[in-house]
Amino acid sequence: MGDKIIDPQSEEMKFKPSESFAKNANISDPEIYKKAEEDLEGFWGELAEDINWFNKWDTVLEWKPPHSKWFTGGKLNASYNCLDANIEKNGDKPAIIWEGEMGDIRKYTYEELLEETSRFANVLKKIGVKKGDIVTIYMPMIPEIVIAMLACARIGAPHSVVFAAFSGEALCNRISDAKSNLVITCDGYYRRGKVVSQKHKVDEGLICCGQVKDVIVVQHANNDIVMSEGRDMWWHDLMEKTDTKCDSEVMDSEDMLFLMYTSGTTGKPKGIVHTTGGYMVGTHISTKWIFDLKEDDIYWCTADCGWITGHSYLVYGPLSNAATILMYEGAPDYPDKDRFWDIVEKHKVTILYTAPTAIRTFMKWGTEWPEKHDLSTLRLLGSVGEPINPGAWLWYHENIGHGKCPVVDTWWQTETGMIMISALPGITTTKPGSATRAFPGIDAVILDEKGNELEPGQDGLLAIRKPWPSMVRTVHGDEQRFIDTYWSKWDNKTYFAGDGAKMDYDGYFWIIGRVDDIIQVSGHRIGTAEVESILVGHSAVAEAGVVGKIDEIKGEAIWCYVTLKTGFEETEELKTELIKHVAKNIGPFARPKMLIFSDDLPKTRSGKIMRRVLKAIANGAETGDVTTLQDPDVVTTLKEKTAKAQSI
Ligand code: PRX
Numbered sequence: 001m002g003d004k005i006i007d008p009q010s011e012e013m014k015f016k017p018s019e020s021f022a023k024n025a026n027i028s029d030p031e032i033y034k035k036a037e038e039d040l041e042g043f044w045g046e047l048a049e050d051i052n053w054f055n056k057w058d059t060v061l062e063w064k065p066p067h068s069k070w071f072t073g074g075k076l077n078a079s080y081n082c083l084d085a086n087i088e089k090n091g092d093k094p095a096i097i098w099e100g101e102m103g104d105i106r107k108y109t110y111e112e113l114l115e116e117t118s119r120f121a122n123v124l125k126k127i128g129v130k131k132g133d134i135v136t137i138y139m140p141m142i143p144e145i146v147i148a149m150l151a152c153a154r155i156g157a158p159h160s161v162v163f164a165a166f167s168g169e170a171l172c173n174r175i176s177d178a179k180s181n182l183v184i185t186c187d188g189y190y191r192r193g194k195v196v197s198q199k200h201k202v203d204e205g206l207i208c209c210g211q212v213k214d215v216i217v218v219q220h221a222n223n224d225i226v227m228s229e230g231r232d233m234w235w236h237d238l239m240e241k242t243d244t245k246c247d248s249e250v251m252d253s254e255d256m257l258f259l260m261y262t263s264g265t266t267g268k269p270k271g272i273v274h275t276t277g278g279y280m281v282g283t284h285i286s287t288k289w290i291f292d293l294k295e296d297d298i299y300w301c302t303a304d305c306g307w308i309t310g311h312s313y314l315v316y317g318p319l320s321n322a323a324t325i326l327m328y329e330g331a332p333d334y335p336d337k338d339r340f341w342d343i344v345e346k347h348k349v350t351i352l353y354t355a356p357t358a359i360r361t362f363m364k365w366g367t368e369w370p371e372k373h374d375l376s377t378l379r380l381l382g383s384v385g386e387p388i389n390p391g392a393w394l395w396y397h398e399n400i401g402h403g404k405c406p407v408v409d410t411w412w413q414t415e416t417g418m419i420m421i422s423a424l425p426g427i428t429t430t431k432p433g434s435a436t437r438a439f440p441g442i443d444a445v446i447l448d449e450k451g452n453e454l455e456p457g458q459d460g461l462l463a464i465r466k467p468w469p470s471m472v473r474t475v476h477g478d479e480q481r482f483i484d485t486y487w488s489k490w491d492n493k494t495y496f497a498g499d500g501a502k503m504d505y506d507g508y509f510w511i512i513g514r515v516d517d518i519i520q521v522s523g524h525r526i527g528t529a530e531v532e533s534i535l536v537g538h539s540a541v542a543e544a545g546v547v548g549k550i551d552e553i554k555g556e557a558i559w560c561y562v563t564l565k566t567g568f569e570e571t572e573e574l575k576t577e578l579i580k581h582v583a584k585n586i587g588p589f590a591r592p593k594m595l596i597f598s599d600d601l602p603k604t605r606s607g608k609i610m611r612r613v614l615k616a617i618a619n620g621a622e623t624g625d626v627t628t629l630q631d632p633d634v635v636t637t638l639k640e641k642t643a644k645a646q647s648i
Contacts, residue, residue, distance in 0.1 A: 013390075015397070016429045017406060021379075025426020027289045032424075036440035043441050044070070044469055048281045050288075051320060052076060052085045054250050057277065061467065065493030066483060068467040069254050070278030077248035078257055078280055079121075079154035082319035083114040084248065090322045097298070097347055098143045101190035101330025106143060110322070113147070116239075118246035120151035123238045127214055129182060131156035131249055134259060136180040138171055138202060140164040140189035141329045144218045144235065145305045146315055148184045153257060156249035160259040160271070163306025164189065164198060165587040168205030174261045175209050177271055178476065182214045184235075188221035192331045199225040253277025259476050260308055262414040263527035264485060265517045271476030272414050279312075280320060282418035282470030286439060287317030290408055290422050291351050292380055300326035300344070301353040301382075307524070308414040309384055312470075313353060317418075332358060337365045341373035352400070353382035353410075357522035359392045360553045367399050375400060380425060383409045385523025386555040387511050393432035411435040411511055413497065414525070415486065417470030420444060421509050434508045442468055446503050451490040456505045461515060464495040471495070517611055519548035519556050526590050528611060531558060534585045538578060540568040545601045547615040549594070557593035558582075559618045561601055561638065570597040594618075596645050600634045602626070617642050 022028050036043040041060040048057070048071055057074030086093075091111040098106045108116065129135060135152050137159050139145040145161070152159040160178045162171050175183065185202050188195045199217060203226065206212050217227070218235040227234075251257075257276045261269040287293060291313075299318055303309035318325050326347055332340050340362075344352065362369070381401050383393070388409050397407050406425035412418060420442050421435040428436050438444040445453055446460040454460040475482040489496035500512035514520060517528040528546040535544035543563040548556035562578065564570060575595050583591040602613040605628065616623045617638050626632045 013394075014429050014431050015406070017426050018404075021406060022426040025424075026292050026294075027424050028426040030427050032427075032440045033437075040441055040466060044281065047285045048074075048277070048469075051280050051284050052081050057253060063467050066487040066495075067473070068278075068471060070275075070469045071253040071281070074253035074277050075250045076253065076277055076280065077154065077156075077251050078276055078316060078320075079117060079150045080248040081280055081284070082150060082153075082316060083110060083117060085320070086110045086322040087114060093322065094324045095319060096143050096146060096325055096327055098327045099329065099343060099347070100142075101193070101328075101334055108143060113150075115244045116147050117150040117154060119239055119242050119244045120147050121154040121246040122242045122244075123216070124151055124155055124157065124182075125246070126238075126242065127182070127233075129155065129157050132256075133157045133182070134178040134180045135159050136171075136175050136178060136183045137161045138164060138166075138183055138185045138198065139218065139305075140186065140196075140198065140220075141304055141327055142186065142189065142218065142220055143327065144186070144220075146327070149258075149305065149311075149315055150319075154246060154248050156251050156255065158256040158258050160261065161306050161311070162261065163304060163587070164196075165306075165589055167585050167587050168201040168203070169585050170587060171201065171205040172207075172209045174269065174271075175205070175212060177261070177269075178259055179211065181211050182216070183212055184216045184218075186218035186220045186235075187225045188223040190221060190330055192334045195221045195223045197223055197225065203228070251276050254473075256473075258311065260311065260414050262308075263518055263525045263530055264481075265527060265529060267527065267529045267533035269527070269530070270478070270481060270485070273473045273476050274417050274470065275473050278469030278471070279417050280316060282468065283312045283317035284320045286418045286422075287313060287321050287323075289424055290410065290419055290439075291318075291353070291382065292425050293318065293321050293323050293351070297323060297350045298326060298348055298377070299323045299351045299353075300328075300347075300349045302328065302340070302355070302358065303353070303384070308417070309353075312418060313384075332361070333365075336369075338369040338372050341370045341375060344375055344378065345373040348377040350377050351380045351382070352378060353384065355385040355523040356383055356388040356392055357386065357554050359383065359388065359396045362400075363392060363395045364553065370399055375402065378402075378405050381405045381407045383407065384412070384419075386520045387513060388433065390433035397432070406430065407432075409433075409435045411499075411509065415472040416464075416468070416497075417472070418468070420464065420468070421511075431508060434504070434510050436508050438509070442466075444509065446501055446509075447490065447494070451494065454502075456503050456507075459500060459502050459512065461489075462497040462499040462501040462509070462511070463490070464497065465493075513556075514548075519546075519558055521548075521551075521556055521558060521589065522554045524589050526558065526586070530586065531560065531582055531590065531592070534582050535560060535562060535578060537585070538581050540564050540574060541578070543601055543609070545609045545611055545614045546592075547611050547618050549615075549618040551593070558590065559614075560592045560595045561598050561614055562595060563598060563601060594645060596638075596641050598634075598638055598641060600631060600637070602634050602638070603630045604628060605630055614638070
């Protein structure tokens with residue numbers, strides 16, 4: 001049982017690791033923080049010994065701010081680390097337990113996963129994929145997505161996984177930016193009992209992506225699809241005739257492992273580049289320490305492989321630790337609201353890593369759903385993607401963890417590659433709502449706009465002062481954007497995370513949320529500019545201002561303020577059409593919650609839409625100084641319209 005303490009000074013609630021958990025934890029000596037601080041390179045160098053290298057590195061770190069190279073001269077392969085390295089001891093151990101939404105179950109041992117991966121790696125080679133070619137993977141949560149990722153890593157072809165719920169157009173943008181000419185997809189997948197035709201979206205997306213020569217299609221939902229002669233090939237046909245032995249390519253530590261597109265403050269998503277050695281060391285160690293992985297754990301990270309969490313904490317981190325991972329294809333409320341708890345009970349899940357939005361949704365559905373199931377196998381709970389409010393933290397701890405599981409709230413980003421702020425469950429006393437302390441070796445601080453370090457209790461900007469192994473290396477094809485976005489805020493050597501946060505007197509971090517034009521909807525990053533550019537792409541729209549509004553369940557929701565072109569009428573039909581237009585062009589997860597028509601938007605004299613003012617209006621907050629607006633009266637009109645829209 002974790003000991004609950006009420007701090008008499010602050011009346012804050014705290015949870016100390018139980019003695020038994022601390023005794024058996026993978027890391028339980030608090031000295032580790034000091035050790036890392038005193039000798040950063042020595043610390044990471046020692047940890048790097050934990051993974052498999054074909055050739056050991058010469059230098060742990062070359063830091064020429066803002067560029068870092070980790071473990072230079074080292075040679076390794078990520079797929080080898082996740083598969084081959086585990087065969088001797090764990091060949092017969094399940095690597096993946098997969099459950100489909102329809103209830104079908106598939107299991108792969110490490111031996112089988114190695115075989116399938118090697119076979120698919122040979123398929124890729126046969127169709128001409130070479131080291132360095134970027135392969136786009138556009139698949140739902142089926143085992144083949146992991147096989148495809150590991151097969152790419154095996155032959156040294158960086159993967160770019162595009163979240164399956166993105167639209168064909170969003171897929172096309174990412175394929176074009178990556179200059180990828182192979183797409184791996186499937187016919188369809190299940191979502192709340194219905195089949196989503198994935199291949200149909202690929203066909204739509206590829207209309208404007210002439211460079212794609214090959215499409216490999218997994219037959220999964222058996223829905224009717226059109227196979228385009230000379231371009232589309234069935235996965236099973238290709239696999240049938242292919243050998244199961246494929247040596248791993250020897251990769252340099254700094255060779256690209258994958259590209260991951262993420263939303264930024266312009267309409268164009270950024271291709272975040274991660275390399276091999278540092279990423280593998282960072283994800284391997286953080287998984288081992290933060291999730292305290294043990295031999296017989298059944299580990300379930302509910303994130304999709306289409307996001308960074310799926311990459312780091314479903315695939316590379318856990319598999320390189322020889323864990324048994326659980327994967328689930330579908331929705332948490334299909335066929336009923338206890339699907340997650342049914343899965344936990346059935347597969348005896350011991351570690352659960354999910355998002356605050358999911359937790360708040362479960363809270364809303366009520367405790368009767370988890371109560372129907374035996375959740376006693378759970379021993380550790382995790383949270384990621386957005387700030388978790390203390391109420392949701394406590395609910396999770398009490399109703400899912402039954403008071404006995406440590407809760408690790410993990411702060412990190414696509415760009416950081418690994419968890420940067422989190423409790424170490426055998427060491428850290430947790431406080432509901434705080435991600436607690438920076439991981440050993442991570443120099444996180446709170447700075448003001450000018451770069452001065454702030455006192456505890458003061459709101460400021462989250463920054464990281466020292467490099468870490470799994471850090472973003474560049475933005476694909478746009479080095480300037482890499483520098484401008486992350487490094488130029490202060491001194492070109494301090495990483496700007498884009499989050500507001502504060503530290504308390506115990507050195508614990510409390511994350512407030514994004515300070516830039518990014519909205520975090522259910523933990524999914526969506527750029528306001530991305531939504532605005534889709535809206536103004538509609539023939540009826542003259543201008544659009546998009547902001548995030550605090551949402552009880554999803555953390556933030558998308559609110560759009562739209563000015564129509566002359567000749568278009570502000571009707572309910574048009575409003576619905578525009579909302580659908582956004583969902584169709586980005587993906588259903590980006591569906592705006594509210595759309596308000598207005599003849600004018602708050603603009604500076606130079607004509608720039610002031611999202612800050614719109615955000616304050618949407619959230620019912622003080623708008624601050626509006627005297628610099630072209631027309632300050634627009635604020636009053638928008639406040640009235642917002643109040644009216646909310647009352648409906
Ligand atoms: O605002 C922070 C929020 O998610 C952002 C990163 O989004 P993304 O790159 O999509 O990665 C999400 C999964 C790692 C951050 O800038 N965020 C992530 N985790 C937390 C969080 N905010 C508060 N608490 C967290 N634990």
